[in-house]
Amino acid sequence: MNVDPSGEIQSASVVLRGVSRAFHDVKAVRDVSLHIEAGSFFSLLGPSGCGKSTTLRMIAGFEHPDTGTISIGGVDVTNVPPQKRPTAMVFQNYALFPHMTVAQNVEYGLAVKGMNAGDRKKRALEALDRVEMASLYEKSVTELSGGQQQRIALARALATQPDVLLFDEPLSNLDAELREQTRLELKRMQKELGTTSIYVTHDQEEALALSDRMAIMKDGRIVQTGAPRDVYYNPASAFSARFLGGSNLIEGDCAELLAGESHAEKSRSAGSQAEERHSERSHIEGMVLAVRAEDVQPDPDGTFEGELVFQQFLGRSSELLIQWKGIQLKSSARGEALQNGPIRFNVVGSSWVTDDR
Ligand SMILES: Nc1ncnc2c1ncn2[C@@H]1O[C@H](COP(=O)(O)OP(=O)(O)OP(=O)(O)O)[C@@H](O)[C@H]1O
Numbered sequence: 509m510n511v512d513p514s515g516e517i518q519s520a521s522v523v524l525r526g527v528s529r530a531f532h533d534v535k536a537v538r539d540v541s542l543h544i545e546a547g548s549f550f551s552l553l554g555p556s557g558c559g560k561s562t563t564l565r566m567i568a569g570f571e572h573p574d575t576g577t578i579s580i581g582g583v584d585v586t587n588v589p590p591q592k593r594p595t596a597m598v599f600q601n602y603a604l605f606p607h608m609t610v611a612q613n614v615e616y617g618l619a620v621k622g623m624n625a626g627d628r629k630k631r632a633l634e635a636l637d638r639v640e641m642a643s644l645y646e647k648s649v650t651e652l653s654g655g656q657q658q659r660i661a662l663a664r665a666l667a668t669q670p671d672v673l674l675f676d677e678p679l680s681n682l683d684a685e686l687r688e689q690t691r692l693e694l695k696r697m698q699k700e701l702g703t704t705s706i707y708v709t710h711d712q713e714e715a716l717a718l719s720d721r722m723a724i725m726k727d728g729r730i731v732q733t734g735a736p737r738d739v740y741y742n743p744a745s746a747f748s749a750r751f752l753g754g755s756n757l758i759e760g761d762c763a764e765l766l767a768g769e770s771h772a773e774k775s776r777s778a779g780s781q782a783e784e785r786h787s788e789r790s791h792i793e794g795m796v797l798a799v800r801a802e803d804v805q806p807d808p809d810g811t812f813e814g815e816l817v818f819q820q821f822l823g824r825s826s827e828l829l830i831q832w833k834g835i836q837l838k839s840s841a842r843g844e845a846l847q848n849g850p851i852r853f854n855v856v857g858s859s860w861v862t863d864d865r
């Protein structure tokens with residue numbers, strides 16, 4: 509894939525201020541404020557129904573906010589219709605026109621804007637070339653596989669040379685391998701083009717892999733924003749901790765767990781951080797202790813002794829359920845299958861998070 513021949517980088521910041529949208533009594537989006545930097549890749553991650561698509565559709569102009577404003581590139585577009593916004597959207601179901609050819613689909617937006625046939629073809633071929641689909645120019649879209657259709661939908665968005673690309677779960681209909689490959693290409697292409705990209709997904713791995721920054725949404729609100737590593741390693745709340753990385757959430761007195769953790773030889777926390785851990789309180793009102801499954805590590809010489817009650821092999825790792833003092837701890841472990849029954853393990857990391865469940 510080549511850098512845009514014009515050498516022009518199209519990107520614009522996207523700013524949402526106090527944006528809300530309700531459908532009858534469903535508050536789909538509540539008081540969302542976001543500042544998405546020009547040229548960055550930003551993801552909105554959250555469970556089904558949390559308001560991701562509605563937020564994206566408001567940025568595209570397909571929905572109007574009940575309150576708040578949306579600016580793109582410093583211009584207030586809250587009352588600007590979708591076709592006049594510098595945005596293009598790629599949908600989960602591709603939304604290609606089945607009765608049209610690839611060419612007609614990719615050129616559609618350009619034709620609407622009144623571009624002449626020669627320029628349209630040039631633009632369409634450039635966009636198709638970028639997604640390595642130029643050879644399908646004359647084909648009917650009904651002849652294409654899901655993966656090919658997805659690329660044509662991406663080419664259609666790119667052809668309009670938008671300042672902001674909007675993606676609504678564009679990879680979720682692809683098989684695992686194609687999804688990973690396309691994800692990689694998408695990221696590389698976004699870096700080359702430098703187009704501000706906003707990506708909606710409920711797949712944590714996708715959000716972590718693609719984003720410069722990401723936001724976690726719950727019930728129409730943003731609960732945490734940050735770079736993927738920040739959000740992953742410093743979850744602000746129980747919801748973030750569980751949704752991103754499947755943490756164990758432990759209530760009540762955590763003294764024994766924390767003491768055992770600081771004794772564990774393999775403790776990740778080094779030096780001053782470990783000192784700090786010793787002084788941590790064993791119970792904090794309104795908070796729970798989040799322990800990542802990968803931080804519960806089976807070890808024949810481990811500090812803790814529990815009971816392995818369940819395991820399932822997932823390929824890259826196995827998921828174990830360890831019963832310990834009335835708590836069930838999830839553990840993500842690599843290696844050979846273990847015997848159900850007594851098991852020793854270490855806990856090598858934890859963090860206090862607000863209990864927002
Ligand atoms: N046009 C609509 N009319 C009525 N309710 C709607 C409409 N669009 C969305 N909703 C409701 O608003 C809430 C948020 O929907 P939204 O589509 O934004 O969620 P989402 O996070 O994209 O979910 P998913 O991951 O399932 O796509 C849901 O409760 C949904 O049922």
Ligand SMILES: [Mg+2]
Nearest residue numbers: 560561562676
């Ligand atoms: Mg959605």
